[in-house]
Amino acid sequence: xxxxxxxxxxxxxxxxxxxxxxxxxxxxxxxxxxxxxxxxxxxxxxxxxxxxxxxxxxxxxxxxxxxxxxxxxxxxxxxxxxxxxxxxxxxxxxxxxxxxxxxxxxxxxxxxxxxxxxxxxxxxxxxxxxxxxxxxxxxxxxxxxxxxxxxxxxxxxxxxxxxxxxxxxxxxxxxxxxxxxxxxxxxxxxxxxxxxxxxxxxxxxxxxxxxxxxxxxxxxxxxxxxxxxxxxxxxxxxxxxxxxxxxxxxxxxxxxxxxxxxxxxxxxxxxxxxxxxxxxxxxxxxxxxxxxxxxxxxxxxxxxxxxxxxxxxxxxxxxxxxxxxxxxxxxxxxxxxxxxxxxxxxxxxxxxxxxxxxxxxxxxxxxxxxxxxxxxxxxxxxxxxxxxxxxxxxxxxxxxxxxxxxxxxxxxxxxxxxxxxxxxxxxxxxxxxxxxxxxxxxxxxxxxxxxxxxxxxxxxxxxxx
Numbered sequence: 001x002x003x004x005x006x007x008x009x010x011x012x013x014x015x016x017x018x019x020x021x022x023x024x025x026x027x028x029x030x031x032x033x034x035x036x037x038x039x040x041x042x043x044x045x046x047x048x049x050x051x052x053x054x055x056x057x058x059x060x061x062x063x064x065x066x067x068x069x070x071x072x073x074x075x076x077x078x079x080x081x082x083x084x085x086x087x088x089x090x091x092x093x094x095x096x097x098x099x100x101x102x103x104x105x106x107x108x109x110x111x112x113x114x115x116x117x118x119x120x121x122x123x124x125x126x127x128x129x130x131x132x133x134x135x136x137x138x139x140x141x142x143x144x145x146x147x148x149x150x151x152x153x154x155x156x157x158x159x160x161x162x163x164x165x166x167x168x169x170x171x172x173x174x175x176x177x178x179x180x181x182x183x184x185x186x187x188x189x190x191x192x193x194x195x196x197x198x199x200x201x202x203x204x205x206x207x208x209x210x211x212x213x214x215x216x217x218x219x220x221x222x223x224x225x226x227x228x229x230x231x232x233x234x235x236x237x238x239x240x241x242x243x244x245x246x247x248x249x250x251x252x253x254x255x256x257x258x259x260x261x262x263x264x265x266x267x268x269x270x271x272x273x274x275x276x277x278x279x280x281x282x283x284x285x286x287x288x289x290x291x292x293x294x295x296x297x298x299x300x301x302x303x304x305x306x307x308x309x310x311x312x313x314x315x316x317x318x319x320x321x322x323x324x325x326x327x328x329x330x331x332x333x334x335x336x337x338x339x340x341x342x343x344x345x346x347x348x349x350x351x352x353x354x355x356x357x358x359x360x361x362x363x364x365x366x367x368x369x370x371x372x373x374x375x376x377x378x379x380x381x382x383x384x385x386x387x388x389x390x391x392x393x394x395x396x397x398x399x400x401x402x403x404x405x406x407x408x409x410x411x412x413x414x415x416x417x418x419x420x421x422x423x424x425x426x427x428x429x430x431x432x433x434x435x436x437x438x439x440x441x442x443x444x445x446x447x448x449x450x451x452x453x454x455x456x457x458x459x460x461x462x463x464x465x
Contacts, residue, residue: 006108007036014329018300021184021269024326025089028111030068033118037065039103040110047100048112053446054153056080058097058112065115074123077116078130082156082203083149083196083445085124086178088117089187091442092320124195131202138162140459143228145213145399148176149441150432151234152200153448154455159203161456166228168211173265176236177433177441180265181257183294185301186323189264214402219428229462230427230455233414234448237393237433243286247343248389252280252351256287256295256390263298279304280385284354286310286340287390288317291438293327295388306332307382311339311359311372337361339372341379343387353383393438403428413437421451422458429455 010026011017017024028036040062048058057076064073077084093099093113101109123130140163144155147169155165173179178193187193201207213219213235222228240255242248259277266275281304285296288310300306308327310317313336317324328334337359344353358378361370400408405425407415414423414430421429431447433439 003103003107004035004039006039006111007032009111009114014326014331017185018330021301023188024185025114027121028114028118030070030122033065033115034068036111037062037115040066041102043102047102048097048110051096051100053096053442054080054449056116061119062110062112062115065119070119070122070126071128073119074128074130077119078132080449081445082152082200083120083441084116085120085192086149086187086196087442087445088113088115088120089192090178090182090440092440094321096442120192120196124191129202130199132160135160135204136162137164137204140164141166141226141228142455142459143168143219143222143226143231144234145219145231146170146176146234146236146432146434147174147197147207147209148234148236148432148444149178150236150434150444150448150451151176151232152197153445154232154234154429154431154452155205155448156200156203157449157452158455159200159205161452163456163459165204166206166208168213168217169207169209170212170235171265172209174207174209176234180261181291181294183260183264183298184269185297186294212398214398219399219403219406223427230429230458232421232448232451232455233399233423233428233430233434234432234444235395235399235434236444237395237413237438239394239396239412240389241391241393242389243340243391245340245342247345247351250343250345250351250387251349252278252385253343253387253389254278256285256291256388257393259295259388260291260298263302269298269302277302278386280351281305282384283307283386283388284309284335284340284382284384285388285390286354287392288312288314288319289390289392290319290323292390293319293323295390296332297327297330299386299388300330300332304386307335307384308332309335309338309340309354309356309382311337312361312369313337316361316369335382337372339374340387344381351385351387353381354387355379355381393433395434395437399434411437419450420454421447422454427458429458 061076098109359372365371407424432444
């Protein structure tokens, strides 16, 4: 019998979407989801599950979709994830669950991400409440620092165990990178992000915004004055990196973090908001990751001609294949094998261009990708009025510097035991980008869930003393 081909997902036309902030992908309808689900082989040893950082029972929820049992599918996912509509949109499934799908060996893997998104969206649209009943309160206070993916996952699991959980968030809205980093056209805020954060709140989790741990209150004060018994640090990695080249202090140079935060969290893309944002007519985005694609595609929608300047080729880009494909479709120009050497300014201190050198690919480096090597005498200029640096981020050292005994490595990442998230200070756990540096939403969630289990064991150990 001929195998059913992978069901394509419907999308906005590239020329239309390049000038709006509506979601690019429309997702599956019920018939498309059930047809795609019928492709799953329901393997006895599913590689997709072991490749999922939160170990969702993927064949289990897909079998329910196949039978049209969408609420049951949602309940299977809810055992391991509170954010299916988010993860279905932003997870790098091609490197994780779908990358281990047996169908992908000789053909196309099951569209696990699109099916997870379908379930999350169907649950929201049909008002299904998945809050578990019978949670027995323990009366023990647990603190979570940061309302991003790792903090939300940790807090949700702790609340299901009966702990009294409070999340402390530095910004005025919860969500972390889901709120300030990922653009609306990839991840709608009001319908998707808010709903899934609210599902965590329904578990009894309290979220206090505008609280900067290390400034508003220290971790020691949470223990000593407020009675918290354990703390999870999921504060992310919001400190942008720069190249250290001449001209980075010119007007018109931004970090991708600042640019995306102004646009996403502070709604600069909406005319009724007065958030200042400068785009200019011609933008160079330096970098090749997902954040670079997000910044480039945002600048394009704000009316600029956009160049992505990347020192390797498109093939080596760490960004998701889907994001690179969408950016290319929308008309973003990829200047491959180029590396900036300086940013050029005019007499008023504004960017007028970027000076680059051509690169060639040499031997593979530690990442397994070919190392870019400068081609002598190949320098050239690109005329731009805005430069957005998207070179990664590192954790803010504020928490480690204000918490005695909490150690970080030279990159300011907190040092933890990998399996538990236990830091160098008793009773403090950590996970997500605060530990790894900038990584993915789902890896951060996996770390938050691991830490929740370890925090529960820690508290039980205290109770047994």
